[in-house]
Amino acid sequence: xxxxxxxxxxxxxxxxxxxxxxxxxxxxxxxxxxxxxxxxxxxxxxxxxxxxxxxxxxxxxxxxxxxxxxxxxxxxxxxxxxxxxxxxxxxxxxxxxxxxxxxxxxxxxxxxxxxxxxxxxxxxxxxxxxxxxxxxxxxxxxxxxxxxxxxxxxxxxxxxxxxxxxxxxxxxxxxxxxxxxxxxxxxxxxxxxxxxx
Numbered sequence: 249x250x251x252x253x254x255x256x257x258x259x260x261x262x263x264x265x266x267x268x269x270x271x272x273x274x275x276x277x278x279x280x281x282x283x284x285x286x287x288x289x290x291x292x293x294x295x296x297x298x299x300x301x302x303x304x305x306x307x308x309x310x311x312x313x314x315x316x317x318x319x320x321x322x323x324x325x326x327x328x329x330x331x332x333x334x335x336x337x338x339x340x341x342x343x344x345x346x347x348x349x350x351x352x353x354x355x356x357x358x359x360x361x362x363x364x365x366x367x368x369x370x371x372x373x374x375x376x377x378x379x380x381x382x383x384x385x386x387x388x389x390x391x392x393x394x395x396x397x398x399x400x401x402x403x404x405x406x407x408x409x410x411x412x413x414x415x416x417x418x419x420x421x422x423x424x425x426x427x428x429x430x431x432x433x434x435x436x437x438x439x440x441x442x443x444x445x
Contacts, residue, residue, distance in 0.1 A: 261311040266296040359407035
């Protein structure tokens, strides 16, 4: 692919293969559908199209740069650069290019802190989901996969390299933990205060 002289998000997004994007983000496809990574569901309602995605359950939609940014907690520009590098697409991504950035506060990323938190989150996931009785969450929990990921994180000597290899898997686990904790909070509030679930 010929390198471009300036950033063209639309052309870049059209050049992406949604199957490859799903693969590197840890999304399991069934044809062009998947379980939505943004809300808990049992039947796939997250549909991949040629140049965009749409969830018919929670109505989340956008292009694949946005999907990557949401999944990996980065700005659209950072997602563009990450995809460009990951797939060696050859599009321009000069560091001095001015682009409209997200409102996320820009910080220097601490890979060591990420790795430490990743180990704790994955260990929590294994502990919590192994003991669950609620089938809604346990049925989709890949405990053996999480155990293998935890081993790889423990063996990682280079935190930045570990981030590049395992960040999407850790992000998936983090999102599932967040959904589960939100679910448990709602249950607790219902029992304690009689709030609707």
